[in-house]
Amino acid sequence: MVIRTTTETAKEKKTMSKIQVLLIEDNRFLREGIAAMLDDHDDFQVVARSADGDAVHQLKKKDSLPDVVLLDMGLEKADSLELMTLLQHELPTVKIIAMDIIPDHIDIVEFVKAGGSGFILKNAASEDWITTIKAVASGEKVLPPILTHSLFSQIIELALKNGKQIPADSINFTFRERQVVDLIAKGMSNKEIAASLNIATFTVKSHVHNILEKMTLNTRLQIAAFVNKEGGT
Template structure:
């Protein structure tokens, strides 16, 4: 069984030790390191190779949001889960935009805590219960209003191939035409379109085209 490699970044030593003790009891978890924000160096991730970082939202010496941006920019494969008592809606928006994959409330049950870690490691997005539903769509609407379509498109993390497909969708090409033009299978194109819709929190190809054309 492949274990999930975890790093815990938490200022409160008692809480940090308690979290680590709880995680170490799970057969599929390995806690590779635990830090407070004063002794955490992002360069250590290269050596420790975590799958998931558990990060306190309210660090004392470092800005948690800046740290998320740094982690996601330099270590794109590492998933970040933010821990807090009850994050404000604005915090949720900012952290999701920065690339956070999940939120753990510090009053969650142990079962919910562990379930969130496993789900995020498997690629799911886990939001606070009060923020579920249309939050990702709200984020995109917020981005259009605050950033403008051009910066919004740029802020969504896409592969070069996905960006290429967004442009072709904006030009009005159907999936079959895109497949022919890029020498891909229709199934590969559909998979890319699905990923684009997911990343942009949209529902249809038409919405992709609207956003892309508005950004030009």
């Protein structure tokens, strides 16, 4: 099976009904934005949207099941990989696309091993969303150009290198996220943070994903650099 990047064009079909999409994303504004983008396109229909996968049980009662699931890999209240396993059990014909900021290689390997069909960067252009979903729906495997950073991320990284500060009060961290940020700055691993805060490792991983998303950064090192520049959160 051919593996393609999101910059390649999906295979065209002579006839294609609307691709039915289930959207699972716990950021409400992002969830509504993605749904609106897809619903505006003639080839897609968002049949359900959810913050944590509850829509799966609702869909089983309907005649129209999704062709593709867009799954947030950084869910705050659920383990995304476990939810993916549930989706494959409940909806065995569905194809799953993971959504993330900048997925690391471990995330990609785990997702592929679990049977995932594609990745899409949350800050990707709308054309990449369209081609990725179409390609996966047609049976292809799609990986993102993970070495390509968004322009906004490059601007922030440059600002950190040049010593320019980003106002801490402009980032709406939760109390737990602030704790995780501080521990990342101390060089702790996810397992060490989990032990320190008495929470599950996958919960820490979800917090890290959310922190990166809010800061529009790509790596834990950038989080630490931000904290050091700011003198703490």
